[in-house]
Amino acid sequence: MDEGGSSVVATTLMRVAGLQKSYGGLCAVDDVTFDVLRGEVLALVGDNGAGKSTLVKALAGAQQPDSGSIEIEGQPVSLRTPRDAEAAGIGCLHQGLGLVDALDVPENVFLGRELQTKVFGLVPQLDHGRMRARTIELLDRFGIHLPKLNEPVMRLSGGQRQTVAISRLLLQDVRLVIMDEPMAALGVEEGRRVLDLVRSMREEGISVIVISHNLEHVFQLADRIAVMKNGKLIGVVETASTTRDAVVSMITFGQMR
Template structure:
């Protein structure tokens, strides 16, 4: 990754010229971005900037009207979120779409449960494998879930985040989208989630970290991208910027100032 914030040609995810309209409203206007394996990219912007829509295009919820997505060097086109997940894109939403009445293991393996055959013939859920894999996963991420048999409904917000992160690790995600992952969490749980985001990156996974808390963004991310009114307006290494500069781009002030300066020289 260069000092200008660009990523090498070995990008885990590359998005080029993405456009999205809802009726007459142009929500995304030619957005391009990249994230490298093992990189945490912060995506910030005020409400209505287009962050959520961009993530939903990447994760298969919406189809772009124009533009291309490449995953690990290959062109992809997702019809559904399941397509994106099968390709290696896991999304950890703010509202944490877990099955509340299922336990930790069932949520990690949901829809992809391991099967063994009794007497070589009758298919049965391989609960022993699930329990073993879950215990190893929770140890790997140093989770604070004391009982893997607990229902998701009975877990705290930070513990639910840990389940979603363990799922992404187990299924060898190439990209993990974390949408406001620390919203409404206590301080200690926030620290644990931030640590797990870095742990995903240490496993070679590209992480898209969407948030409003600039202190967290600058602390946890390698690079930050600012969106404003459906466009990417700034992309820089976190070490080379500040909260003040990011706010100027998030509010459109820096963008307007640049356009004014360019106009003076035309």
């Protein structure tokens, strides 16, 4: 590495500077500056209304900030739409997941970018075989097991649906996955599977920003923890060198101890 040492130096994937978003008189995101490192899991925590969702919406092209800048790999990017974010390698899992209940797993994974084949070299038709094969490949790569690939996803459990939505993101060449409360509605076992999936994304070098109110999950999963309060970023701390009490205190009192 640059410093001549043998340790791996974390490199910056995304740099967010001076991000600002107001709704009327309310400053939902107030001059927020932070980095996302390559291959890290960064937890974003804070009380209800702290500004977490508003912040990640700006990073996912789902909402325009009033001001501030975002760089990826040192290049300024303008994320006006989710398509822009997708092109920049950012995938976002919003709370609704965006699945179509009546479609099966491969159809949901490929939603909006379906693979086609041509019958007799002429008539375009959906290539279900190839979509299924690519889906299985993708699920294998991340160690995901889904028993009912060909059934409408409405028959899947909450955790399995979550997995389908994540697979959809992984199909793109994502460098950053943003998850807004992915474990909120899941049972213990299903939550654990999503935690495992986040870990396998990290192993593949994908960075993950995960919003969660569950500090137990946060401490199990995150490399660093970012705390917001009243639109402000109070601080970003290394999980290994902080405590639950310190994080709770940051959330509650809005200052580092």
